[in-house]
Amino acid sequence: MPEILSTCPYCGVGCGVSVSVLDDDVKTVLATPTHPANYGRLCSKGSNLKETLLSVRDGNRLTHPVVYGEAVSWSEATQTIARKIEQSIAQYGRDSVAFYLSGQLLTEDYYVANKLMKGFIGTANVDTNSRLCMSSAVAAYKRAFGSDSVPCCYEDLDVADLIVLVGSNAAWTHPVLYQRMVAAKANNPNMRVVSIDPRQTATNDLVDLHLPLLPSTDGFLFQGLLRYLIQTDGIDQGYIDRHTDGFEAAANSAEAMSLERVSRETGLDQSLVQTFFDWFLATPKTVSFYSQGINQSATGTDKCNAIINCHLATGRLGYAGAGPFSITGQPNAMGGREVGGLANQLAAHMDFSSGDIDRVQRFWNSPRIANEAGLKAVDLFEAVAEGKIKVLWIMATNPAVSLPNSNKIRAALEICPTVIVSDVTHTDTSDFADIVLPALGWGEKDGSVTNSERRISRQRAFRQAPGSAKADWWAITQVAHQLGFQEYFPYQSPHAIFVEHAALSGFENQGSRAFDISGLSDLSELEYQELTPIQWPVTATHPQGTDRLFEDGQFYTASGRAQFVSGKPKKIQAKKAEFILNTGRLRDQWHTMTRTGAVPALTVHDPLPFVQINPEDALTLGIKHHQFVQVSNVLGRVVMRAEVSQSIASGQLFSPIHWNQQFATHAVVCNLIESVVDPVSGQPESKAAIVAIEPYDCGQWVYVVSRAPIDKHAWVYWAESVVDAGLATLVGTNAKVDWRQWVLNTSDSDLTITQYQNPIDESEVIAAYQQDQLEILLFVAVDASRLPSLTWLNQLYANPQLVPWSDLLRGEAGGADELICSCFGTTRKAIELSIDGGTSSIEELSSTLGCGSKCGSCKPELNYLIANR
Ligand SMILES: Nc1nc2c(c(=O)[nH]1)N[C@H]1C(S)=C(S)[C@@H](COP(=O)(O)OP(=O)(O)OC[C@H]3O[C@@H](n4cnc5c(=O)[nH]c(N)nc54)[C@H](O)[C@@H]3O)O[C@H]1N2
Ligand SMILES: Nc1nc2c(c(=O)[nH]1)N[C@H]1C(S)=C(S)[C@@H](COP(=O)(O)OP(=O)(O)OC[C@H]3O[C@@H](n4cnc5c(=O)[nH]c(N)nc54)[C@H](O)[C@@H]3O)O[C@H]1N2
Numbered sequence: 001m002p003e004i005l006s007t008c009p010y011c012g013v014g015c016g017v018s019v020s021v022l023d024d025d026v027k028t029v030l031a032t033p034t035h036p037a038n039y040g041r042l043c044s045k046g047s048n049l050k051e052t053l054l055s056v057r058d059g060n061r062l063t064h065p066v067v068y069g070e071a072v073s074w075s076e077a078t079q080t081i082a083r084k085i086e087q088s089i090a091q092y093g094r095d096s097v098a099f100y101l102s103g104q105l106l107t108e109d110y111y112v113a114n115k116l117m118k119g120f121i122g123t124a125n126v127d128t129n130s131r132l133c134m135s136s137a138v139a140a141y142k143r144a145f146g147s148d149s150v151p152c153c154y155e156d157l158d159v160a161d162l163i164v165l166v167g168s169n170a171a172w173t174h175p176v177l178y179q180r181m182v183a184a185k186a187n188n189p190n191m192r193v194v195s196i197d198p199r200q201t202a203t204n205d206l207v208d209l210h211l212p213l214l215p216s217t218d219g220f221l222f223q224g225l226l227r228y229l230i231q232t233d234g235i236d237q238g239y240i241d242r243h244t245d246g247f248e249a250a251a252n253s254a255e256a257m258s259l260e261r262v263s264r265e266t267g268l269d270q271s272l273v274q275t276f277f278d279w280f281l282a283t284p285k286t287v288s289f290y291s292q293g294i295n296q297s298a299t300g301t302d303k304c305n306a307i308i309n310c311h312l313a314t315g316r317l318g319y320a321g322a323g324p325f326s327i328t329g330q331p332n333a334m335g336g337r338e339v340g341g342l343a344n345q346l347a348a349h350m351d352f353s354s355g356d357i358d359r360v361q362r363f364w365n366s367p368r369i370a371n372e373a374g375l376k377a378v379d380l381f382e383a384v385a386e387g388k389i390k391v392l393w394i395m396a397t398n399p400a401v402s403l404p405n406s407n408k409i410r411a412a413l414e415i416c417p418t419v420i421v422s423d424v425t426h427t428d429t430s431d432f433a434d435i436v437l438p439a440l441g442w443g444e445k446d447g448s449v450t451n452s453e454r455r456i457s458r459q460r461a462f463r464q465a466p467g468s469a470k471a472d473w474w475a476i477t478q479v480a481h482q483l484g485f486q487e488y489f490p491y492q493s494p495h496a497i498f499v500e501h502a503a504l505s506g507f508e509n510q511g512s513r514a515f516d517i518s519g520l521s522d523l524s525e526l527e528y529q530e531l532t533p534i535q536w537p538v539t540a541t542h543p544q545g546t547d548r549l550f551e552d553g554q555f556y557t558a559s560g561r562a563q564f565v566s567g568k569p570k571k572i573q574a575k576k577a578e579f580i581l582n583t584g585r586l587r588d589q590w591h592t593m594t595r596t597g598a599v600p601a602l603t604v605h606d607p608l609p610f611v612q613i614n615p616e617d618a619l620t621l622g623i624k625h626h627q628f629v630q631v632s633n634v635l636g637r638v639v640m641r642a643e644v645s646q647s648i649a650s651g652q653l654f655s656p657i658h659w660n661q662q663f664a665t666h667a668v669v670c671n672l673i674e675s676v677v678d679p680v681s682g683q684p685e686s687k688a689a690i691v692a693i694e695p696y697d698c699g700q701w702v703y704v705v706s707r708a709p710i711d712k713h714a715w716v717y718w719a720e721s722v723v724d725a726g727l728a729t730l731v732g733t734n735a736k737v738d739w740r741q742w743v744l745n746t747s748d749s750d751l752t753i754t755q756y757q758n759p760i761d762e763s764e765v766i767a768a769y770q771q772d773q774l775e776i777l778l779f780v781a782v783d784a785s786r787l788p789s790l791t792w793l794n795q796l797y798a799n800p801q802l803v804p805w806s807d808l809l810r811g812e813a814g815g816a817d818e819l820i821c822s823c824f825g826t827t828r829k830a831i832e833l834s835i836d837g838g839t840s841s842i843e844e845l846s847s848t849l850g851c852g853s854k855c856g857s858c859k860p861e862l863n864y865l866i867a868n869r
């Protein structure tokens with residue numbers, strides 16, 4: 001069977017996958033044993049890639065260009081776009097046109113979009129969702145190293161003696177790297193792992209020390225660490241003298257950050273802080289692995305630099321097992337940084353200095369070029385809201401859900417005269433589009449991506465696209481042609497684009513820019529097709545790529561030295577009765593759920609939008625576990641189910657970011673996020689919204705499992721998830737509904753109804769059969785906390801004849817079982833039963849139930865269940 005090697009489309013780990021295809025039919029999608037990012041491992045999302053391909057929700061896939069509601073040909077769509085751009089430029093100037101791109105584009109798509117905008121349309125109003133993701137990390141690397149260059153590689157995690165996870169829930173968000181750390185720790189008994197995160201997360205399973213600091217106080221902690229290193233003689237004065245500038249100033253600004261002060265500001269016990277500082281002090285092979293808990297902050301860039309400062313002061317970078325390692329989120333966040341996808345970069349690590357502008361323009365031979373930075377994401381949408389942007393082309397991102405203050409973003413999209421959306425499926429954002437372009441999805445598109453360790457891998461096509469869906473690079477190229485730029489955009493394939501991008505990276509470089517892949521600029525079409533994963537820089541002197549940077553202590557600043565940079569740490573203040581809402585990711589969902597939300601195995605782990613609240617706060621506010629609550633502030637409101645949990649501290653809340661209007665009402669968490677950004681990077685503060693929380697009641701809560709979608713308009717609340725048999729919709733209503741009649745009304749055919757009632761809690765089950773087949777199943781509850789779990793309903797729907805219906809009457813289904821392992825469908829109850837029977841290790845659970853033996857994403861939860869039974 002032909003096997004195609006590709007790269008997982010989800011996170012920045014960039015795992016290699018091998019796809020077997022027979023007669024255009026995908027048979028298997030498995031981990032590639034030889035890919036250096038994953039060596040044969042995948043997480044739950046990667047393991048379900050085949051299922052994601054097969055199941056596109058409700059025929060939601062976009063298949064034809066649509067202009068003002070009418071399906072049209074590509075030439076008509078691209079002509080319309082070109083005319084809109086021309087008219088807008090003529091009437092309002094070049095800055096009235098903008099692109100909003102994404103780290104989920106391939107490098108080739110990204111390169112062409114950036115080139116068209118900056119070099120030909122002539123404005124730098126092109127930004128990307130990476131602004132929300134790692135722009136603080138980029139800004140900090142540039143301040144410290146003079147270049148956006150990640151010094152480390154994954155091997156550093158294998159050989160480090162101390163890994164400090166800062167604002168990272170790697171067990172769920174970079175699971176294969178997390179598994180790599182687990183393996184490294186098993187091999188190295190001296191290795192220690194620290195997690196710095198206000199929440200307890202699944203990642204804690206691996207850690208030796210958890211620092212549950214107050215939200216956003218990391219700056220105090222790392223300044224305190226610098227001071228401690230200085231005071232305990234833990235710095236490397238030789239390295240500082242030879243390779244850095246600005247140490248004195250950094251030392252001075254850290255001077256006030258005594259252990260007591262750090263403890264006071266962060267809310268951490270002094271002994272915990274002391275232990276962390278001592279471990280850091282004692283361990284030359286330290287990697288700081290940081291992610292959104294650091295970046296997504298109004299002081300994110302300073303925090304990144306505070307971490308980097310500690311590495312510079314100890315000379316801990318540029319050798320195996322050490323370095324400040326910012327981990328990227330999206331599959332091609334790095335590719336975007338390389339092509340200049342951010343509004344304040346030009347291309348190939350060049351900025352808006354006159355030398356760079358001139359160089360890029362000569363390379364592109366373009367009639368004009370943007371000569372200053374454009375608007376960053378939040379400002380860009382502000383300009384849309386103010387009516388300054390007349391044509392906005394959004395590609396591969398869902399800003400109506402993911403940008404702060406979504407209500408405002410939606411209003412802005414509403415008033416923008418021409419919104420173009422390129423996507424694979426229908427989304428909240430495409431609802432606002434005047435022109436919708438159907439893009440190729442994973443498995444159909446072809447090109448390259450760069451992962452967190454600067455490794456370029458190929459994504460390869462292995463299946464036909466539906467309808468007339470086309471690659472993004474192709475669509476952009478067609479618009480460029482319609483604008484009269486044929487000769488500058490002659491691309492017939494991703495290969496042609498890649499080699500041009502590679503050539504630009506080497507153009508007049510001579511070692512002045514870290515991003516140099518000139519060694520790949522002569523690839524033939526065939527060599528490009530066969531390109532194996534390689535880490536940049538790839539040059540004449542490093543033709544096989546480069547695993548680690550800065551080994552020689554030379555940096556890309558004017559002085560060639562790295563820079564210490566310090567800012568003033570700031571705290572988030574909430575008044576009494578207010579909460580700080582933290583937001584982030586779940587194990588099995590990807591962002592706005594356009595793909596992972598379509599696969600039952602991935603939805604069952606967490607089927608409903610929820611908010612975690614500490615038991616004490618819940619008690620004070622009269623909120624019960626699994627009741628619904630409303631979280632609100634002046635910007636908006638969100639309705640979610642309460643998860644009462646010790647893993648969140650009092651005064652804080654945590655909510656996943658994934659749900660949106662395609663899946664639930666009132667579920668867009670970014671409705672609550674203020675548009676506050678870091679002044680250096682422009683990255684929004686997405687991890688700390690000030691909100692209120694209160695119980696939210698409906699007269700009745702009803703879980704409906706059905707084969708087809710139900711009409712959702714009548715309900716004050718609904719949330720829909722895919723299950724094996726069809727869909728499960730939870731509705732909330734204050735109306736008096738005759739549910740038996742409602743069920744009968746949903747179908748034209750004759751249904752036989754079986755009904756069970758529980759007089760004590762007024763819950764009710766209605767099962768509607770067509771002949772012997774269960775068609776619709778309803779569970780009605782007055783108290784939402786009595787609703788059964790989706791896992792349980794799913795089992796009931798699949799095997800109604802096996803169900804002890806009497807359990808329902810006794811209310812035993814309430815809050816019942818939950819899915820733990822999505823590979824084997826193993827539930828918590830089955831695992832607990834096995835533990836009660838004497839099972840005491842993951843290995844034993846794996847050998848009897850399967851759970852934990854495939855992708856391993858559930859291992860932290862298995863350990864938790866074993867430890868707490
Ligand atoms: N399953 C899954 N994996 C993903 C994604 C996904 O959607 N789903 N998305 C990918 C993308 S694009 C990204 S950017 C990455 C993000 O990967 P991560 O950054 O690991 O994920 P998050 O859940 O956003 O946030 C990480 C942690 O930051 C903590 N945090 C919040 N505030 C603070 C603080 O003030 N200080 C500290 N130290 N920590 C804080 C949160 O409690 C949370 O546990 O994940 C990638 N991987
Ligand atoms: N409150 C809060 N907000 C956040 C975050 C947070 O932690 N908290 N995290 C932020 C971060 S780090 C990120 S990365 C963003 C993510 O937010 P988004 O980028 O908005 O989320 P996605 O759902 O990944 O959107 C990608 C879209 O691209 C489509 N797509 C996939 N492949 C292709 C393709 O090849 N071409 C085209 N044209 N379309 C394609 C998908 O169907 C989907 O609609 O959210 C940010 N927002």
Ligand code: SF4
Binds near residue numbers: 009012041044046047
């Ligand atoms: S860790 Fe999971 S989501 Fe990330 S690239 Fe690997 S398989 Fe894909």
Ligand SMILES: [Mo]
Binds near residue numbers: 132
């Ligand atoms: Mo991200």
